[in-house]
Amino acid sequence: MRETRVVHDVHRVATSLLADIVTSRADGVAAFRDFVVAMLEHHHAAEDDDLWAMLAARSPGLTAQLDWLTHEHDALQHALDALRGLPLGDGDAPDASLIQATAIRDLVHEHLAHEEPVLFPALEHVLPEYEWEGFSTRTVASAPQEGLPLLIALVHEVGCPSDVDLVFRHVPPEGRATIPDRRAEGDRALRELRAAARPARGRQR
Numbered sequence: 001m002r003e004t005r006v007v008h009d010v011h012r013v014a015t016s017l018l019a020d021i022v023t024s025r026a027d028g029v030a031a032f033r034d035f036v037v038a039m040l041e042h043h044h045a046a047e048d049d050d051l052w053a054m055l056a057a058r059s060p061g062l063t064a065q066l067d068w069l070t071h072e073h074d075a076l077q078h079a080l081d082a083l084r085g086l087p088l089g090d091g092d093a094p095d096a097s098l099i100q101a102t103a104i105r106d107l108v109h110e111h112l113a114h115e116e117p118v119l120f121p122a123l124e125h126v127l128p129e130y131e132w133e134g135f136s137t138r139t140v141a142s143a144p145q146e147g148l149p150l151l152i153a154l155v156h157e158v159g160c161p162s163d164v165d166l167v168f169r170h171v172p173p174e175g176r177a178t179i180p181d182r183r184a185e186g187d188r189a190l191r192e193l194r195a196a197a198r199p200a201r202g203r204q205r
Contacts, residue, residue, distance in 0.1 A: 001123045003136065003166050008112050009158040011040065015105040017193060022088055022101040026196035028189055029088050035147025037080045044073040046139045059126045065118045072111045079104050140170040152179055153186025
C-alpha cells in the first residue's frame, strides 16, 4: 500500500505540472508529456493485465469494482492518445493541448479518488505479500526507461526516505548506483519546467 501511494502521488504531481506547462515554449515540455503518457500507460496496463486478476482470484467480490476501474483506465487512455497527437508549446492558452492536459489531470485525480478506497484495503487485507512482491518485481522490470530521471526525482519529492527505498528495492544494484546522478538530472529538469509554468488558479498537486 505504501508503495502504491507513492506512485499515485507521483501521478498527481506529474499530471498537475503537465497541465501547467503544456503551453510553454520551454525546452523539455514534449519530453515531459511523453514521460507522463508512458508512465500512466504502463501503470494502468500492469493493473489491468496483472494485479486485478490476482485480487479478483483472492476476492471475487471485488470484480465489479475492478472492472469499473479498468473502464476509467480506458477513458484515460483515450485522453492520453489524444494528447500524444497534439502540438505543444505554442504559447497560446487556452488551446487544444491545454484543454486535453487539464482534462487528463482532472481524470487522474478523480480516478485515484475512486481507486484508492478499493485498492488500498485490498492490498492490505486480501493480497499475500509474496504475490505483491512478484507483481512489484514484474512492474519494475517492464517499466519504460524514457523519463527515468524525472520519475526518480518525483519519487524522492513525494516520498520519505523509507518510501523511496521501498519503491526502488527491486532495481538491480548496478541501477541503484546510478540513482543519485539520475535524481540530480531529474531535479534540474523539474526546476526548469516549473520555472516556465503558467500562473494557475486553484492548481492541484
